[in-house]
Amino acid sequence: MFRIRRIFDDALPANRDAVAQVQLILKEQFPMLAAADIEKIPDLLRNPLKHRFRSILYIAEEQKGAVQGFALLSHEPNLKFCYLDYISAAPRVTGGGIGGALYEHLREEALFLGVVGIFFECLPDDPALCPDAEILKQNRARLKFYEKYGAFPIISTAYETPVKPDDDNPPYLVFDNLGQQAPLRPAKAQAIVRAILERRYGHLCPKEYIDMVVASFREDPIRTRPPRYLKKEEPAEVPAATGRFRRIALAVNDRHDIHHVRERGYVESPVRIRSILREIEKLPIFERVEVGEYPEKHIRAVHDPEYIEYFRRVCKTLEPGKSVYPYVFPIRNAARRPKEMAVRAGYYCIDTFTPLNQNAWNAARRGVDCALTCADRLLEGYRLAYALVRPPGHHAEYRSFGGFCYFNNAAAAAHYLSGYGKVAILDVDYHHGNGQQVIFYQRSDVLTVSIHGHPKFAYPYFSGFEDETGEGEGLGFNRNYPLPEQLDTATYLKTLDRALKKISDYRPRYLIICLGLDTAKGDPTGTWSLSARDFNDLGKRIGALPLPTLVVQEGGYKNTVLGINARHFLTGLWSGKITSP
Structure with missing residues (x-):
C-alpha cells in the first residue's frame, strides 16, 4: 500500500529524505539526464521565481517513507498552464497503480489552479x-496510458521536428485539457510553447x-490526434478530473452519537452534529x-500515557x-493518585x-481518527478539510480532560502535520484553547x-491571559487575544486580522x-453576538x-x-480559499 503526498520543500527531515529518494529515482530511471538537472530539484521547490515556474512535487510513498514513485509538475500562473516534467x-x-494515482493527483491539482490544461512531451509511436x-x-x-485520461499529441505543427536533422525520437507535445471543453486558440498555444521551449530547452534549441x-x-x-489505442467504448470511461481539490474534504465522527449524556442542562449533545450536517449538506x-x-x-x-490508560x-x-463526574480534586498532594477510579477522575x-461514561472513550477516539483523516487529506493535496x-x-x-473534551483532536492533527512542515493553530471558540496551549507551550x-472571552469571566478561567507566550524553545509561539464580555463585530474582526497577521508572519x-x-x-455558553453574516x-x-x-x-x-452559522463560515472559508491557491 502507498499514499500520495505533496512535498512543498525539503526543510524538514521527512521531506528532505523524500526529495533525496526522488533524485535517486531520476538518476536510475533517466540515465541520460544531466546531473545538474537532478541536483536542482530542491531549489525548484524553494525558489519558484528564480526558475520562472512554480514546481509541484507529489510522491507515492509507503508507510515507512520509502518512495515508490513521483511526479514533478511546473505551474505557470500568468499563462495559466501546467507542464509535466517527470512522472x-x-x-x-511495477503495477500497483502508482503511475495512475500520481497522474490523477496532478490533474486535480491543475484543475484547482485554473489552468487550460497539462502539456508534456512523449516520445513518438x-x-x-x-x-x-x-x-x-x-x-x-x-x-x-495517457490516452486513458484524454491526453493526446497535438497535430499539424512542427513540434516534433528534430533540432538536428539526424536526431531520432523527436518528442510529441501532448495536451490534456482535463475534460474542459474550451478550445485551445493559436495565440494561447504559441505563448505556451514559447515558454516551454525557451525556459526548459533554451540551452538546446536555437x-x-x-x-x-x-x-x-x-x-x-x-x-x-484522434484516439489510437482506446476501444470505441472506452472514451466514456476516461477518468474525469473531478475538481475534488476545490472541495472541502468532510470527515464525520460516525460514532459520536453513542456518547449521549442525558442529564438536564448537558448541552454537548448529538443534535449538534445533525444540525450542522443538515445545513452543510445543502x-x-x-x-x-x-x-x-x-x-x-x-x-x-x-497526551500523558497514564491519563490515556486511566x-x-x-x-x-x-x-x-x-456517568461519573469528578468531585474530588487532589491539589494538596497531586503526587498521590486516589486509588478509587471514580475519585481519581x-x-x-x-x-x-x-x-x-462507557462510550466516552470510543467517541473521543473516533474524533481523533477524523482529525487525522483530514490531516492526511491535506497531505494528499486538498486545500480544505473539515473534521465534524x-x-x-x-x-x-x-x-487532563474537561470542558466536554477528552482527547485534543486538533493537537493530534497538528503534531502529525508538524512532521511535514510548521503548523499554526487558530482557536476561534468563545473559550480559551487551553489544551493546545499546554501541549505545545x-x-x-x-x-x-x-481569540476568546477573557478568563476573568469565561471558562476555563485559569488560562488564556495575554502574557502567556510560551516557555523555552516555545517562547513567543503562543499568542492569546482575550476579549471583553461584550464587544461589537468590528472589534472582533480587527482582533482576528491581528491574529491572522501573526500567523502569516510565522509562515x-x-x-x-x-x-x-x-x-x-x-x-x-457565551456572551458575544456574531451573526451568520459575521461567520x-x-x-x-x-x-x-x-x-x-x-x-x-x-x-x-x-x-x-x-x-x-457553520454553513456560512465554511462557505466563506471556501470562497476565500479558491481565490488564493
Whole structure:
C-alpha cells in the first residue's frame, strides 16, 4: 500500500529524505539526464521565481517513507498552464497503480489552479520517427496510458521536428485539457510553447528553431490526434478530473452519537452534529471521505500515557447509562493518585461537569481518527478539510480532560502535520484553547493562537491571559487575544486580522482552525453576538491565507442556528480559499 503526498520543500527531515529518494529515482530511471538537472530539484521547490515556474512535487510513498514513485509538475500562473516534467515509478516497482494515482493527483491539482490544461512531451509511436523496435514499444505503451485520461499529441505543427536533422525520437507535445471543453486558440498555444521551449530547452534549441516551431501553431482551434489505442467504448470511461481539490474534504465522527449524556442542562449533545450536517449538506462544496483508523501513538504524542490508560479503563468499567463526574480534586498532594477510579477522575479533570461514561472513550477516539483523516487529506493535496466531531477537544490538555473534551483532536492533527512542515493553530471558540496551549507551550514548530472571552469571566478561567507566550524553545509561539464580555463585530474582526497577521508572519505550511460557534448571538455558553453574516466574513478572512487548512469542530450550542452559522463560515472559508491557491 502507498499514499500520495505533496512535498512543498525539503526543510524538514521527512521531506528532505523524500526529495533525496526522488533524485535517486531520476538518476536510475533517466540515465541520460544531466546531473545538474537532478541536483536542482530542491531549489525548484524553494525558489519558484528564480526558475520562472512554480514546481509541484507529489510522491507515492509507503508507510515507512520509502518512495515508490513521483511526479514533478511546473505551474505557470500568468499563462495559466501546467507542464509535466517527470512522472516515474521507482526501479523494480511495477503495477500497483502508482503511475495512475500520481497522474490523477496532478490533474486535480491543475484543475484547482485554473489552468487550460497539462502539456508534456512523449516520445513518438511512429516507426518513421523511432526506428528502434523496443523503444517504439515503450513509447506506444506510454501514449496508450495517457490516452486513458484524454491526453493526446497535438497535430499539424512542427513540434516534433528534430533540432538536428539526424536526431531520432523527436518528442510529441501532448495536451490534456482535463475534460474542459474550451478550445485551445493559436495565440494561447504559441505563448505556451514559447515558454516551454525557451525556459526548459533554451540551452538546446536555437532561437530560429524556437520561432519556427512556435509559428507552426496556427490552426484555430489547435487540434489533437484522434484516439489510437482506446476501444470505441472506452472514451466514456476516461477518468474525469473531478475538481475534488476545490472541495472541502468532510470527515464525520460516525460514532459520536453513542456518547449521549442525558442529564438536564448537558448541552454537548448529538443534535449538534445533525444540525450542522443538515445545513452543510445543502452545499455542493463538500466531499465526504471515509474515516481511517489510526494507531494510538498519535494520541500518546499529545497526551500523558497514564491519563490515556486511566480514561480507557474507567470507561470499560462503567455500566451502560452510568456517568461519573469528578468531585474530588487532589491539589494538596497531586503526587498521590486516589486509588478509587471514580475519585481519581478529579486527578485528571479540570472541572466538575465533564462526565466519564462507557462510550466516552470510543467517541473521543473516533474524533481523533477524523482529525487525522483530514490531516492526511491535506497531505494528499486538498486545500480544505473539515473534521465534524464531537465530543470536542480543545480543552483537553496533556494530562487532563474537561470542558466536554477528552482527547485534543486538533493537537493530534497538528503534531502529525508538524512532521511535514510548521503548523499554526487558530482557536476561534468563545473559550480559551487551553489544551493546545499546554501541549505545545514549549515547542516552536506549532504556533498556538486563541481569540476568546477573557478568563476573568469565561471558562476555563485559569488560562488564556495575554502574557502567556510560551516557555523555552516555545517562547513567543503562543499568542492569546482575550476579549471583553461584550464587544461589537468590528472589534472582533480587527482582533482576528491581528491574529491572522501573526500567523502569516510565522509562515506555517499548514493551518488548523478550532471552530467554536459559541461566539454566536444567544449561545448558552457565551456572551458575544456574531451573526451568520459575521461567520461568513470570518471564514473569508481566514480562507484568504494561502495555506492548506483543517477545520476541527469545537463548541457551539445554540442548535437553532448552529448549522446555519457553520454553513456560512465554511462557505466563506471556501470562497476565500479558491481565490488564493
